[in-house]
Amino acid sequence: MSALDETARPLPANDPGVPRKRGRALPPMLRHPAVLAGLAVLLLVGLAALAAPWLWTGDPILLRPRLRLRPPSEAAWLGTDAFGRDVWSRVVYGARVSLAIGFAVSAVSVLVGLTIGLVAGYVRWLDAVVMRIMDGVMAIPSILLAIAMVTLSGAGIGTVIVAIAIPEVPRVARLVRGVVLSVRTEPYVEAAIGAGTRLPKLLVRHVLPNTIAPLIVQGTYVAASAILTEAILSFLGAGIPTEVPSWGNIMAEGRQAFQIAPWVILFPGLCVAATVLAVNVIGDGLRDALDPRTARGVGVR
Amino acid sequence: MGRFILGRLAATLPVMGVVAVIVFLLLRLAPGDPAAILAGDAATPEQIAAIRARLGLDQPMLEQFATWIWRLVHGDLGTSIISNQPVGRLILDRIEPTLALATSTILFAVLVAVPLGVLAAWRHGTWVDRAVMGLSVAGFSVPVFVLGYLLIFGFSMQLRWLPVQGYVSIADGLWPFLSRLILPTLTLSVIYIALIARTTRSSVLEVLGEDYIRTARAKGVTEARVLRRHALRNAAIPVISVIGLGIALLISGVVVTESVFNLPGLGRLTVDAVLARDYPVIQGVILLFSALYVLVNLSIDLSYLLFDPRIRY
Numbered sequence: 320m321s322a323l324d325e326t327a328r329p330l331p332a333n334d335p336g337v338p339r340k341r342g343r344a345l346p347p348m349l350r351h352p353a354v355l356a357g358l359a360v361l362l363l364v365g366l367a368a369l370a371a372p373w374l375w376t377g378d379p380i381l382l383r384p385r386l387r388l389r390p391p392s393e394a395a396w397l398g399t400d401a402f403g404r405d406v407w408s409r410v411v412y413g414a415r416v417s418l419a420i421g422f423a424v425s426a427v428s429v430l431v432g433l434t435i436g437l438v439a440g441y442v443r444w445l446d447a448v449v450m451r452i453m454d455g456v457m458a459i460p461s462i463l464l465a466i467a468m469v470t471l472s473g474a475g476i477g478t479v480i481v482a483i484a485i486p487e488v489p490r491v492a493r494l495v496r497g498v499v500l501s502v503r504t505e506p507y508v509e510a511a512i513g514a515g516t517r518l519p520k521l522l523v524r525h526v527l528p529n530t531i532a533p534l535i536v537q538g539t540y541v542a543a544s545a546i547l548t549e550a551i552l553s554f555l556g557a558g559i560p561t562e563v564p565s566w567g568n569i570m571a572e573g574r575q576a577f578q579i580a581p582w583v584i585l586f587p588g589l590c591v592a593a594t595v596l597a598v599n600v601i602g603d604g605l606r607d608a609l610d611p612r613t614a615r616g617v618g619v620r
Numbered sequence: 621m622g623r624f625i626l627g628r629l630a631a632t633l634p635v636m637g638v639v640a641v642i643v644f645l646l647l648r649l650a651p652g653d654p655a656a657i658l659a660g661d662a663a664t665p666e667q668i669a670a671i672r673a674r675l676g677l678d679q680p681m682l683e684q685f686a687t688w689i690w691r692l693v694h695g696d697l698g699t700s701i702i703s704n705q706p707v708g709r710l711i712l713d714r715i716e717p718t719l720a721l722a723t724s725t726i727l728f729a730v731l732v733a734v735p736l737g738v739l740a741a742w743r744h745g746t747w748v749d750r751a752v753m754g755l756s757v758a759g760f761s762v763p764v765f766v767l768g769y770l771l772i773f774g775f776s777m778q779l780r781w782l783p784v785q786g787y788v789s790i791a792d793g794l795w796p797f798l799s800r801l802i803l804p805t806l807t808l809s810v811i812y813i814a815l816i817a818r819t820t821r822s823s824v825l826e827v828l829g830e831d832y833i834r835t836a837r838a839k840g841v842t843e844a845r846v847l848r849r850h851a852l853r854n855a856a857i858p859v860i861s862v863i864g865l866g867i868a869l870l871i872s873g874v875v876v877t878e879s880v881f882n883l884p885g886l887g888r889l890t891v892d893a894v895l896a897r898d899y900p901v902i903q904g905v906i907l908l909f910s911a912l913y914v915l916v917n918l919s920i921d922l923s924y925l926l927f928d929p930r931i932r933y
Contacts, residue, residue: 353754455638458910462872463890467643467902470894471650473657543761550763551876557894570766578784581773588766596761603757 354604360597364590368414379408379564391582398582400572409564410587416565417546417594420480424545425538427484432491433534437522439492440499450496453489461486462551469557479559483548487541494537498530532609539602543595550591566591628921632914639910640692643903644685647675658701658897671701675899697904702896707904710889717787718874718885720797724805725870729812730863736813737820737859738847744825752817759814764873768807768880775803785882804881808873812866819862823855830854856927864920871909 348354382402391398398406439449456464461483468482502508508525516524546566552558553567554574561568566587573583647654655672656663671677676684691698697707740752776784782803788796827833828851836850837843878887886905893901 451634452638454635455642457868458635458639458914459642459906460868460871460909460913462875463902463906463909464642466875466890466894467646467899467906468650470897470899470902471646471654471657547761547763551765551872554763554765555876555879555891555894577769577772578777581769581777584766584769585773588763588769592758592762592766595763596758599757599761 348604348608351604353600357597357600357604360593361601364414364594364597365418367411368418371411371415378405379412380404380562390580398580398586400569400576400580400583402572406569406583406586409569410566410590412564413566413569413587414590414594416476416559416563417549417591420476420483420549420559420565421542421546421598423480424484424487425542427480428487428491428541429534429538431484432488433495433530435488435492436495436530437499437526440496440503441518441522441526446496449492453492456486457489459486462548462555465548465552466555466557469552474558474560476559476563479549479552483545483552487544491534491537491541494533495530498533499526502526502529536602536606536609539598539605543598543602546591546595546598625922628918632918635914636911639907639914640689641685643906644688647899647903648677648681648684654899658899660897674699674701692907697907698900700893700898700901702893702898702901707901710901711886711904711908714884714886714889716789716885717878717883718887720790720801721804721808721877721883721885722870722874724801725808725812726863728805729809729816732809733813733816734820734852734859737817738824738852740817740821741824741828741851742843742847744828749821752821756814756818759810762810764807764811764876765880767810768803768877771803771807772880785880787881787883787885800881800883804877804883807880808870808877811869811873815862815866815869816859820855820859823858824851827851827855857924860920860923860927864917867913867916871913 349358382404400406400409435449435453439446439453464486465479465482468485469478472478472482502525508521511521511525549558549565550567550570553561553565554571556571558567558571559565561572569587570584573580573587577584650657653668655668655675655677658675659668659671676687679687695708697711699706700710703710736752740749743749772784775782783800786800788800790797824847833846833850836846841850874885875887875890877883878885879891882888886908890902890905892898893905
């Protein structure tokens with residue numbers, strides 16, 4: 320456009336924080352055994368979810384009253400639940416629900432939080448109002464807010480995704496707002512403003528790229544906590560419809576018979592723990608790889 | 621400083637206001653007819669109309685809000701749809717087990733997590749550090765109730781050391797009270813320990829790189845004293861603030877833990893209210909817990925004035 324714009328362009332390349340480094344930063348992350356193990360677990364769960372019908376599973380919702388509460392055996396690897404349903408089949412199909420919820424919640428909360436954060440960071444007069452609302456949402460314990468929303472809107476996968484995503488939005492919004500506020504004063508952004516770059520282009524070209532790295536990390540943590548929260552909500556009876564075999568629902572139905580048939584809770588519990596741990600470890604690895612400042616600190620190493 | 625305290629007190633008002641508006645709007649903006657949802661599937665139109673009238677849903681929105689807030693500031697949290705008792709009364713009846721569980725968890729978690737975090741920072745990069753950090757990530761990943769059932773399975777069912785479930789008031793004997801609190805406390809404190817240990821480690825690690833630590837060591841101060849007096853003291857602020865922020869985790873955990881161990885506290889009250897769609901009770905508990913969270917964090921902010929003489933407002 321103008322001469323000023325030309326001088327503005329090379330500057331972002333010199334900024335150590337821009338995601339241009341990602342290409343170089345990712346491979347060392349893969350050298351951590353913990354991160355590799357996390358990726359392997361997640362891959363395994365993902366493959367199981369995709370290939371569920373072909374993994375020696377039976378019908379996950381078929382009731383067989385005569386085979387109720389059987390311990391793990393050759394016929395039913397992980398035993399059967401109080402209705403005689405095969406726990407292995409239910410756990411494998413449950414992986415689909417849990418992964419889908421983790422991904423969907425992460426996407427929804429990042430998109431909404433990003434929008435709110437960009438607006439709050441850039442439109443001064445809205446900032447105070449929007450951030451007070453975010454503070455208010457954060458003050459409500461997330462499980463209770465989700466419970467209230469599910470109770471009022473009726474159980475459904477969509478409701479549960481929204482109910483888990485909303486309490487996560489303020490954290491994302493705060494993160495994005497922080498990045499925007501610090502980027503605003505960078506010389507290359509001031510140069511772009513000086514060169515007359517319009518607001519939408521300014522946000523997309525110069526501000527947005529700086530938020531990508533922290534958002535990838537935050538999105539990973541959100542996915543991990545969403546899988547946990549789904550399990551907790553379903554366990555409390557405020558989750559997705561009980562006929563859907565999610566890990567939380569399998570465990571919720573195992574409560575009554577826990578003392579006779581602990582496997583109904585313990586196996587899906589193990590799956591939740593392993594998956595969430597894998598996603599958290601990958602998140603830590605990504606954070607260390609994408610943010611050079613914390614690399615020496617709180618890592619998985 | 622007085623102005624700072626007043627300012628900080630005033631800043632909690634908009635937050636609580638936003639919480640109140642959200643809780644108010646949740647019921648009114650729910651898709652469909654909230655009265656019909658709360659009445660359940662088998663409700664007759666008369667029952668739905670009765671619930672609508674009781675919750676004041678047939679009034680204009682602003683009027684509803686004004687009446688609701690007016691009652692709220694006078695301490696009236698509404699009445700339960702199911703038991704017809706005042707929500708405030710129900711909460712008071714159930715507060716003891718929750719207070720006992722929360723107090724023991726906070727004490728236990730801080731006593732375990734702070735030394736672990738300091739140890740990890742002191743032995744930074746060794747297997748001790750890796751073990752503490754590994755356990756901390758794992759602690760974030762296990763669902764609270766799975767942990768609870770594992771502990772019941774191990775300690776109550778296999779070893780038969782502790783009672784499975786239930787609650788006995790401290791008035792009925794110290795050991796019966798404590799023995800039923802041990803497993804719930806362990807269950808609930810794991811995630812809290814993970815959080816506090818992590819923050820303590822990174823905060824102490826930062827401080828250990830300071831010049832005054834090197835000076836203290838050069839003077840011949842013992843390592844234990846360096847860690848306690850010089851490192852931990854200066855690393856305390858982030859640790860204290862994460863203890864406050866962690867209250868949010870604790871509240872969510874209380875709801876789950878009380879269900880697993882059958883403790884008749886506020887968590888159970890909430891879950892029972894959810895199953896019975898008793899919205900006034902859910903609403904009351906949310907308001908109470910949110911206010912608690914805001915107040916705890918307010919007092920922590922103010923406590924910095926005592927803990928750190930460098931902070932002067």
